Amino acid sequence: MSGGPNGGREDARETHRRVIVADMHAHPLLPMSFAGRDPARRGRPPVLWNPLRQHWDLPRALEGGVDIQVWTIYVPVRPVRRLPPIEETFRQIRLFERFVARNSDQVAAARTVGEARGIVEGGRMAFLLAIEGAHALGGSIGSLEELARLGLTYVTLVHFVPNGVCDSSDVPWRGAAPLTDLGKRLIREMDRLGILVDTAHTSDDAFREIARVARGPLVCTHTGCRALCPIRRNIPDDAIREVAATGGIVGIIAFPWYLSRRGVVVGIDRMVDHVAHIAQLVGVDHVGIGTDFDGMIWTVQGLRDVSELPNLTAALLSRGFSGEEVERILGGNFLRVLENVESRRRELACA
Secondary structure (H helix, E strand, C coil), X not given: CCCCCCCCCCCHHHHHHHCCCEEEEECCHHHHHHCCCCCCCCCCCCCCCXXXXXXXXXXXXXXXXXXXXXXXXXXXXXXXXXXXXHHHHHHHHHHHHHHHHHCCCCEEXXXXXXXXXXXXXXXXXXXXXXXXXXXXXXXXXXXXXXXXXXXEEEEECCCCCCCCCECECCCCCCCCCCECHHHHHXXXXXXXXXXXXXXXXXXXXXXXXXXXXXXXXXXXXXXXXXXXXXXXXXXXXXXXXXXXXXXXXXXXXXXXXXXXXXXXXXXXXXXXXXXXXXXXXXXXHXXXXXXXXXXXXXXXXXXXXXXXXXXXXXXXXXXXXXHHHHXXXXXXXXXXXXXXXXXXXHHHHHC
């Protein structure tokens, strides 16, 4: 960190307006796919348990200064899911594409960093696609080729339960192996296609196996730091160092229960605590934001929904991060990692 208590005296609103804000992980597709919500319509943030309210919609995202948003595909278990997993994945992609087409005056889908930058420079919001939980592939590694062509940014290998690919941090029991043979083949194909490997939700044993197999940068898109909130779901310091050693990035979540045992009474400063921990441990180049908006109900106080993202910029500057460091945290680091992967993909294609 650099600068004084006022973040080098740089105005938070001007900083937020100037930088590219890229949220690595959010779920507008969940309410869109399973509750019929239209993300083009303004909503309100949840109060207590109210799944009819969400954190993310286009009007509020524009107010929050979002430039690049990753839309995360999540395939639920039955009976919510009625299609085979890979069919459900492509159904959600079609919903995503129709939403982009209906709102093309304000947004566009990007397949590369260059396209995303061009969209933002043209005054629109850029959308990227990702998958949370490799079970969404239905065991079909071959489908990655088509998904890569559509611009798939990353695959979170596992979600709440072991899925035939690797173990999850969220359950006490284990699958067939921390990382299965299918998981190893999947990672190698993702490396070849330039799709990032996301280690969020993986168990510690699975993470170590993934780090041995993967050749590209690793990401952990939405998490807290275990050193500050000692739960199994959060990333430990040794894994943070491993992610940084690959040139990767850790995204800090806005879910208070992953940031503090105090839960819903936690404010946005606690989110900054986790950002600062990673910056101090491995450097500011290896931390970003992955809010998980619409993937949970409660958020930290001061960041009720996407419209309040400027509050995070203000909190980072107040903590002493410089404007240039905030620029990297809010989006620059994520774009650098994506550019690294795209460059590597081109090199492999020419080899």
